[in-house]
Amino acid sequence: MITFESVTKQFPDGTVAVDDLSLEIPAGKITVLVGPSGCGKTTTLRMINRMIDATSGTITVDGQDVRSVDPPTLRRRIGYVIQAGGLLPHRTIVDNIATVPFLLGQDKKQARARAMELLERVGLPSSFAKRYPHQLSGGQQQRVGVARALAADPPVMLMDEPFSAVDPVVRKQLQEEFLRLQTELHKTIVLVTHDIDEAVKLGDLVCVLEVGGRIGQFDTPERLLASPSDQFVEEFLGDDRGVRRLSFVGSDGLALDTARVVTAAGVADSWRLLVDESGKPSGWLAPGSDGDPLPVGRAFVVGSESLRSALDSAVLNPSGDAIAVDADGKVVGLAGQEQIMGALRGRLPSEVA
Numbered sequence: 001m002i003t004f005e006s007v008t009k010q011f012p013d014g015t016v017a018v019d020d021l022s023l024e025i026p027a028g029k030i031t032v033l034v035g036p037s038g039c040g041k042t043t044t045l046r047m048i049n050r051m052i053d054a055t056s057g058t059i060t061v062d063g064q065d066v067r068s069v070d071p072p073t074l075r076r077r078i079g080y081v082i083q084a085g086g087l088l089p090h091r092t093i094v095d096n097i098a099t100v101p102f103l104l105g106q107d108k109k110q111a112r113a114r115a116m117e118l119l120e121r122v123g124l125p126s127s128f129a130k131r132y133p134h135q136l137s138g139g140q141q142q143r144v145g146v147a148r149a150l151a152a153d154p155p156v157m158l159m160d161e162p163f164s165a166v167d168p169v170v171r172k173q174l175q176e177e178f179l180r181l182q183t184e185l186h187k188t189i190v191l192v193t194h195d196i197d198e199a200v201k202l203g204d205l206v207c208v209l210e211v212g213g214r215i216g217q218f219d220t221p222e223r224l225l226a227s228p229s230d231q232f233v234e235e236f237l238g239d240d241r242g243v244r245r246l247s248f249v250g251s252d253g254l255a256l257d258t259a260r261v262v263t264a265a266g267v268a269d270s271w272r273l274l275v276d277e278s279g280k281p282s283g284w285l286a287p288g289s290d291g292d293p294l295p296v297g298r299a300f301v302v303g304s305e306s307l308r309s310a311l312d313s314a315v316l317n318p319s320g321d322a323i324a325v326d327a328d329g330k331v332v333g334l335a336g337q338e339q340i341m342g343a344l345r346g347r348l349p350s351e352v353a
């Protein structure tokens with residue numbers, strides 16, 4: 001666990017970046033610090049590994065006051081990942097990853113072998129080991145940055161905007177791999193972002209900071225979206241927080257209509273979904289039409305995807321129905337917007353509020 005007790009940071013020019021911050025960051029979870037530019041996120045993060053020293057107050061990591069540990073020793077237990085990887089340009093990828101184990105005096109061969117394992121773990125081919133950072137894309141460099149921070153197997157990881165220098169598609173991939181990795185590793189992670197969607201997606205807990213390093217709200221993403229504590233937090237969460245809440249409601253138990261899933265074309269007065277011989281969606285048959293089937297929009301995997309995905313599927317299909325499929329992509333049934341809203345009415349108060 002990491003604790004902040006009445007921590008203040010005032011820079012020599014008088015700027016108070018963090019003002020009397022008290023916070024308990026639980027072990028083995030992802031805690032996200034989010035807030036507008038200049039609210040003190042990076043300063044808060046860097047005070048944990050003493051890249052910046054607090055002016056007053058106490059920060060502890062696993063019960064130990066960070067001021068009682070010299071910074072190099074402290075940083076060996078705390079991995080640090082920054083935007084765009086922060087790699088050493090004149091070292092190969094494998095040596096970049098093995099930097100900290102080398103510094104810890106680990107045998108070079110052993111450190112490199114571990115680096116190769118980590119390269120694979122973050123989803124990069126072993127052929128990248130001999131390349132230099134400039135020979136990798138931004139997203140690949142970020143993966144190397146994560147591998148490097150993991151190399152010393154630190155119990156704590158600090159991550160400052162780790163996924164921000166890449167395009168939205170790569171960013172989504174990196175976020176998903178990061179979440180997968182964390183289910184195996186259970187590190188205590190503190191991640192800084194200015195993007196509330198990223199915060200809500202990645203955080204077990206989210207701390208919304210206001211300018212001046214004051215806590216607006218420190219809560220689970222579900223509760224943050226359901227009941228923002230004040231106007232600042234509400235505005236920071238954005239206009240569509242209602243829809244985003246649906247991400248936290250599972251689609252299991254959704255009433256599905258199977259009568260309108262058909263294997264052969266024909267005229268009828270309702271929308272029907274045509275499936276192919278393997279049970280996968282192949283086209284929509286419009287009411288009263290015997291023309292060509294219309295193309296299908298996205299489907300959602302019932303049970304494992306949320307009601308937000310179900311609603312998205314409904315919006316993207318011409319009939320307004322969501323297409324529910326199983327893990328193999330076979331159609332299980334259709335859910336209209338009424339069914340989705342019905343499922344929501346039954347679930348939101350107990351699960352989210």
Ligand SMILES: Nc1ncnc2c1ncn2[C@@H]1O[C@H](COP(=O)(O)OP(=O)(O)OP(=O)(O)O)[C@@H](O)[C@H]1O
Nearest residue numbers: 011013015017036037038039040041042043044194
């Ligand atoms: N060395 C410094 N000297 C003086 N003021 C500083 C210093 N470093 C940061 N600040 C100020 O402290 C405040 C908080 O900065 P910090 O970098 O922690 O914000 P942030 O929330 O991480 O911002 P961003 O999202 O823009 O990176 C800002 O007003 C910044 O200008």
